[in-house]
Amino acid sequence: MSKSKLKKILGNIEKIINEGHDILKLLDLKKAVATNSRAAVTTSAPPNVVFGRDEDRNKVIAMLHDRSGDEQPNSSSALNYSVIGIYGIAGSGKSTLAQYVIAHEKELRREKSPGHFDLIMWVHVSQKFSVNAIFTEMLDAATERGGHQFSNLDTLQQKLEEELNGKKILLVLDDVWYHDSVSQLQLEKIVSPLNVGSAGSKILVTSRSKDALVALGAVRRIPISELNDSVFLELFMHSALSGANIDERDRNVFAEIGRGIANKLRKSPLAAKLVGGQLRMRPDVDFWRDAGNRDLLKDTRGALWWSYQHLDEQVRRCFAYCSIFPRRHRLKREELIKLWVAEGFIETTGEGGEEEALAGKYFEQLVSSSFLQPGVNQEGVFHSFEYFTIHDLLHDIAEEVSRSDCFRVEDGWKGVIPPNVRHISIETYSRAIIQKVLEMENLRTLIIYSVKTEMLIEEKEFEDMFTRLRKLRVLHLVTATTSNTFSFPASIEKLKHLRYLSLQTGEAVKLHLSSQTDESVKLILPGTFTKLYHMQVLDFIGNTDLVFSAGKEMSNLINLRHLISFTSMNFPNIGRLTLLQTLKFFTVKKEPGYELQQLKHLKNLQGKLQIDGLQNVHSKNEAVEANLAGKECLKELSLFWEDESSNPNEQEEVIEGLQPPMGLQNLEIFRYQGSRYPSWMVDKQTGLKNLRVLALSNCRQLKPAPELFELLVHLQSFSLCGCSWDTLPDNMEQLMSLQNLMIYLCTNLLSLPTLPRSLAHLVIGNCDPWFTRSCQTIAHENWQKVQHIPNKEIFCDGALFAILRQRNH
CATH class of the missing domain: 3.40.50.300 (P-loop containing nucleotide triphosphate hydrolases)
Known part of the structure; x- marks a missing residue:
């Protein structure tokens, strides 16, 4: 070994030792508590259990x-x-x-x-x-x-x-x-x-x-009042023993040890949740006694450090990475899991989905131990969004353990970026900052959250980025454009290690533009893009039309796992991407490579799938070959016919062959012109017993089906739009889980059955004007059916109704 190489290695060892001393100092609690701002609690929903308040x-x-x-x-x-x-x-x-x-x-x-x-x-x-x-x-x-x-x-x-x-x-x-x-x-x-x-x-x-x-x-x-001793002990023991797999005979032993630990936590609710969470995952008497002997727990910050140190090593690494996000950032489960996998933080001996599954377990461990706290469940009438936040004191810890790897450039920042940083996020882009970033040739992660129209990323800067930052694994950009076309330079092929590419243009960008806000942005990916063989995630969220210059070669990206877009991926032979897990849209065309059978080998599909162009499928055998029933992780399915004039009998055969997995939770059917429900919707043996959401849109020949609601006992949301029903089934009252009901553009509907008491939201829009008024007229029979529903939106546009009525009859 040369002297220069040996000197470099010794220098690295010395650096590691010095960083170890820094952590020991932190654990000694001689450093004052940081005063940084806290991660956003942007919800009014309290925890499931609140003690002493x-x-x-x-x-x-x-x-x-x-x-x-x-x-x-x-x-x-x-x-x-x-x-x-x-x-x-x-x-x-x-x-x-x-x-x-x-x-x-x-x-x-x-x-x-x-x-x-x-x-x-x-x-x-x-x-x-x-x-x-x-x-x-x-x-x-x-x-x-x-x-x-x-x-x-x-x-x-x-x-x-x-x-x-x-x-x-x-x-x-x-x-x-x-x-x-x-x-x-x-x-x-x-x-x-x-x-x-x-x-x-x-x-x-x-x-x-x-x-x-x-x-x-x-x-x-x-x-804020201090919790009394008994209430604080109750909070702590709930965190430490609730749901823990402990024999009832031993529970008193743990309770006695827990009492001593609680006395050390200085009545800090956050410390109670963090320490209790670690104890709950380790129902071992010796471990609990060792924790009770730790003077470290007498300080809130010390209790948090103790809890952090008892996370698994890989979980600690994943948590520390979260410091790259701003303190107000809303962390989404699936997004964070994809990032951890792309960064190589998840070590498994398997392939594909095993890494995501293990990362999911790490995420749940962080939630269970309160390092990630559930935020708002942003509930709409027919959808909800879940995210998580990190408490300020825990964010401080994440920053301290990752300060040599992760860095954030926030608004107004004018400092120096540490030279050895591997992961960096930029809150607001500027050319001065990007020039500093371009000097960091070992960078693994670059996230730019926002780009204003007065400070756009120009093509030359993309050229520099792709040429100099060749070790990037994750590139996430929100970028603006002054035109309706945006394209990457061909030099993107130099990012050989890139695994995660997220680009937000379209809707995200149009918010910054003063005109043409309804038009989409055309995003052009060069032919060289198909050489990024390690790519795992392509995330193009926004009002974006994608153009693949080498569409036929996109199937070369055999490691691709997630294709995320608001539009269909317009390239052929997607069935060759056998590791694919996320494919939100697929369009059947009368062209080679776009057949419904392309879905046959995509056995790992999960989450949501929308299939458009079903008028181009002509037989039950074609539909069966797609093997939707075998995709057990698929939870949401949308079936779209775009041509109402296609043969109804043929559609009945096709939908019969599109049987989804029995665990499906959401189903939407659009422009289906058959008069018969597929057996997999109404059969008591093979039906969708786990369905939570059902939407029928413009299915003009379908009639009310009492047998459907006999089966869907767990249904929470039902949407009926543009259908010819004159009433709802009489047995709807038995849907005791139903919370949301939307009836829209149903011009024949004149009466309502008894509705379940569980309903919380009702929308009736642009139906028959007489029917609409009857639902708003006190003492009318229809009004009596809806008066118990707390949130109601009932309206009718007379001109629009007349047009729809004429169309339907």
């Missing part, structure tokens, strides 16, 4: 409905809102208390109780925030839909005030920080739109500092 909750609720403090003191004019604040140290349960309060208020709103708030909004503020971002979150909450983007703050505020005008509002500002007069001006700015609300509006603020509450004018400030 009933009295605090009732106190806050009483203040929310007390009108005596609505006018702020020391103001030149009365405000329409008043401010209530909750303060306390990190991890003490402030957000949980606020969630608990909001859950109660949402229940009052659902029941339309006297004094309820018309609009409830939850916004995370944190240490670093922009008024623009806060206003956008408030507008998203007020309109119950996302995607708002305004380049002009005044325009955004005007739009927000239009939505809030005249409403009685409850706004939660979670994790507010206060530093100086500048931050006070910003805080005053973010609450100013509430002045257009009605009197009695309230702002509920959580903060670590009383100063932040004073800055917002909170006349009532509540310190």
Whole structure:
């Protein structure tokens, strides 16, 4: 070995030893707790179990409905809102208390109780925030839909005030920080739109500092109360023993040891959840006793470090990687799993799905031990989105253990990027930053979250990126374009190690553009793209039309596992990609390589699959050959005929052969013109007993089928659109799990059966005007059938109905 090589190796060893000393210092707890901002809790949904907060909750609720403090003191004019604040140290349960309060208020709103708030909004503020971002979150909450983007703050505020005008509002500002007069001006700015609300509006603020509450004018400030000994022990033991596989005879032994451990945790709810989670996964008396002897647990931060150290080594690595995301980032399970696999963090002896399965277990371990905390379940009427967040103190730990590997460039950053960083994320792109990044030739991950239209990534910069960052495994870009065409340079072939490519143009980009927002962006992938043989994930989310310059050769990407797009992948012979797990869209064409049989060998498909162009399938045998029934991990299936004039008898044969797996949960059928239901929908032996969501759209020949609802006992959502039904089946009342019902463009419907008491959401749109009015007329038979449903949207556009009526008859 040469002297120079030996010197380099010794230098690396010395670096590792020094980093080890740094970690030991952290474990010795001589370092002060970091004061970084916390990961967003952007939901009003409380944890499944809340301990010891009933009295605090009732106190806050009483203040929310007390009108005596609505006018702020020391103001030149009365405000329409008043401010209530909750303060306390990190991890003490402030957000949980606020969630608990909001859950109660949402229940009052659902029941339309006297004094309820018309609009409830939850916004995370944190240490670093922009008024623009806060206003956008408030507008998203007020309109119950996302995607708002305004380049002009005044325009955004005007739009927000239009939505809030005249409403009685409850706004939660979670994790507010206060530093100086500048931050006070910003805080005053973010609450100013509430002045257009009605009197009695309230702002509920959580903060670590009383100063932040004073800055917002909170006349009532509540310190978060400390849990008493018995309640804290109950919380800890629930975290440590709930669901644990422990013999009842030994449970008393564990309870006694647990009591001693709980006494060391200084009544920190976060520490109780983290330490309890580790103990629950290790029901071993010796392990519990060893934990009870650790003085480390006497400090909250020490308890968190102890919990982190007892994660499996690979799980620790996966958690540390999460520090690359901003503190407000909403982590999605499947996205994070794909990233871990692409980075090579998951070590298995198998192939394909085994890595994803193991990564899924790591994810669940982090959730079970509270390192990842469930965030909002953003529920719409017929869909929901689940994501997870990381508590601030845990994010601090992730940053500390990964600081030599991971780095974030946030807004306003002007520092130095550590030279040995392997994974980097950039909150806002600039040419100065990208030039620094291009010097990091060992980079494995590059994530750029947003690019504004005044600072676009130009083709030369892509050339430099592809030429110099040749070790990239993950490249995630949100990029804008001033035209409707975007293309990668041919030099992308130099990224030989690339496994994960995510590009958001289209809808994500059009939010930044002032015109042509309804048109899609054409994304052109060069012919050299097919040389990226290690590629595992292609994620093209947005309003994007994909063009593959070498479409016939795309099947060379034999390691491809996930194709994610809002449109079909327009290249032939997709059936050769046998490792494929995600294929959201597939279109059958009258061309070689686009036959339905291409799905035959894609046995690993999972999640959602939409099949378009079924009018090009002409026999049951063709449908059977696709072997949908054998794809056991498929949970959602959409079947689309695009031509209503095709032979109904032929369609009946085809749909019979498209039998999905028995575990299917969501099914949508569009423009099916047969009059017969396939046996796999109605047969009691082979039917879809696990179906949760069913949507029938423009299936004009299908009639109500009582036998269908006898089978679908677990159905939660049913959508009927553009169908000729004149009534719903009489046995719908037995669907005790049904929560959502949408009836739209059904011009023959005149009456309703008795509906299940479980229904929470009802939409009736553009049906017969008489029928629509009857559902809104008190004492009418149809009104009596729907009056118990808390959330109803019933409407009819007369002109549109006339057109539809003429079309249907």
